[in-house]
Each structure stands twice: as structure tokens, then as C-alpha cells.
Amino acid sequence: MSGERLLVVEDDEVIGTELAEALTAQGYAAEWAPDGADALERAAARPPALVLLDLGLPDIDGVSLCRKLRTRLPDAVIVVLTARTREFEVVVALDAGADDYLTKPFRLTELMARLRAHLRRSNAARADERFLSRGRLSLDLAARRAAFDGTEIGLRPKEFDLLACLVAGAGEVVTRETLIDRVWDENWFGPTKTLDVHISALRRKLAEHGAGPGVITTLRGLGYRYEPGG
Template identity: 80%
Template structure:
């Protein structure tokens, strides 16, 4: 049986083929696209389980492509590969629909750990059938849909996972370490600032739908708490 299908979108032939070969060696079904147009054709022809997306493409801006992919691929995990290190550029990519990012150069072991974590959580989410609620906020874990006062909130997968983890322990402190371990992976290699970026985006989206962003309380040096009142 073939493993999860991963599409590598990378204009550098050496990097693209090496990544595809490394993924195949780990049991994944890997494909490689050198342009944004080719990637969009392949992804719409057959939805990948995960996309590794380089932002520096020759025919289209990677953020624009990410946004297009997300409109047609609701459940596919998108991990951005980027040499851009400024925080606002990363935020733009996440807002465009990416689930995670990895800064070049990166270690192959780190990349594989990220992929396993994302795909494991994707499978667990599909198997889930529970509902979570707090006040006017409801999370349908099976459908991966968040609503506030019966209006759906468009959340990226990691934002949904974070909110679900916080709401499942509403009124209790969830440490930064627990959030990273449970929402990303116990073998997380990346910066913890990734968590802060996602929490900030989550608060903003809640506020846009009438929820109090202060419901997610920061406890400095400890973690976060979702307030029930």
C-alpha cells in the first residue's frame, strides 16, 4: 500500500528531486513540481495529503499560490519552505493558508518529524466525532469546523487544533510546552515564536466574528488559558 501522497513544489531541480527521493525512501508517495502552474494542475488533479511549498517560484509568488491551493484543498496540509526570515513574511504565508513553515536551510530529520506530526494529526482529526463548546463557541472535531453564534470561523488547521486544545481544557492553564507537543509534535525543532504567531492570528479571527479575543488569556512564563466566562 502506498504511503501518504506528498507534492514537493520547488523550482531548484537538485533540491526538488532530492526531497522527492528522500520522501520516497521514507515510504511516502512523492511527486515534484518545478512551477506554480504545474503544482496547481497536479494538486487539483489529485489532492495531496501534504504539500511542501517553496515561496520562491519562477512563475508565481509562493504566497499567491498557497492561497489558490487552499481554496481548492481544504484538508491538505501545506508546509512552506522559505529563506524569508522576517516575521511578517511568515505571517503572510500563514494567513494565505499555510499550516506551518520551515526556514532554509533545514535538517532532513526535522522536516520528516514535521511531516509525520502533521499527517498523524490529520488522520486523528478525520477519525474524531466529538463536539466541543464554550459559551457561543462550538467546535465540530469531525468536520473540523468552528462556529461562533452559528457563524463559521475560517481557521487554518493549526489554528483549529490550538483552539480545540484550549477549549478542551477551558478554565485551565495549558503550558506552552504542552501546546507545542500536542499541536505540533513532541520532537518539534522549530522556534516557539510559531506558537505566538498562531495564537495572535486566532485571537484576531475570533474578534472578527464577535468573540472576545481576551478569552484566550496569556499567562507569562506558563502558557495560555481559554476563559469560560
């Protein structure tokens, strides 16, 4: 899709700039990051739909960066680039969250075809996943709106994110660590009581719209569980 944001992470300036220019010429909004630190900053400021990630970076292990990007960009496509002599890294990178890989040298036409295919599938998946319904609760993830029995609930941003995480895993335990990582940040060092305060607010707002007291169950020492019939 024309205009989608892409991030090229490549320490070789010539390759990185040429790839970004080629992608821009195809109608994408492409940026180039020469190292891992710059990539994380750019990804946080302007989340890309797709990341083209070279594994051989000067400041951070490429696989570690892949893992960080996957945590922070759960919906983005990550395609790793690796030299033929480093193909062993591909298996580790795929386990770390990469969607695909290309070995160097590669043809630009092949790269473009791969990226277009991945973006088409990603966009289709996001469209299918826009609406999430469990029991009497429905969420519009794109519009960030929640409704209980058809009546909209006024939620703060973090409250909506928490509810979306819980509803996506309805009937299953979502650990405290998972909720904090997804809603705040994997490097969050604030008080974990913040999570409990937000859960309490969610329960109160759901109760105001007719949900029972057991709609969000606490499992002490583990986390929380959303009960669709609560």
C-alpha cells in the same frame, strides 16, 4: 502514514528531486512540481495529503499559490519553505492558510519529523470529522452518505457537497459565494442559477424523507441556512 500522497513545490530541480526521492524512500507517494502552474495541475489530478511549498517560485507568488492550494485542498497540510532573508513572508503565508514553515537550510531529519507529526494530527482530525450530525440528519463524509431519521437519502455528488457545507455551518448563513467556491470552483463562471437548482433538489429530497419546508432557509441576497429543527 505510509503511502500518503505528498507534493513538493520547489523551483530548484536538485532540491526538489532530492526531497521527493527522500520522501519516497520513507514510503510516501511523493511528486515534484517545479512551479506554481504544475503544482496546481498535480494537486487537481491527485490531491495530496501534504504540500511542501517553496515560496520563491518563478511563475507565481508563493503566498498567492498557498492561498489557492488552501482553497482547493481544505484538508491538506501545507508547510512552506523560505530562505532566512524572506522570513517576513512567513507571517503572510500563515495568514494565507499555511500550517507550518521551515527556513532554509534545514535538516532532513527535522523536516521528516515535522511532516510525520502534521500527518498524524491531520489523520486524527479527519477521523474525528468523518461523521456529521445535526438534528435528524447525519452525514458520513468519508462514505459520502446522508441519512434523515436513519433512512438514507440518494444524493448526487454536488448535492451531497452542498448539504455537507450547509450542515457544517448549521444555524448560520452560508453565502452563495462560499457555496459556489467550495462545491464548484473559485473560478466558476457558469450561471449562479445552478446553485438554486441544486438547493431545490436538496429541499425536495429532504422533504421526501420527512424534513419540514424550512430545513433550508433562503436569505435573499446572502445565501442559505440549514435549520437542524426544520
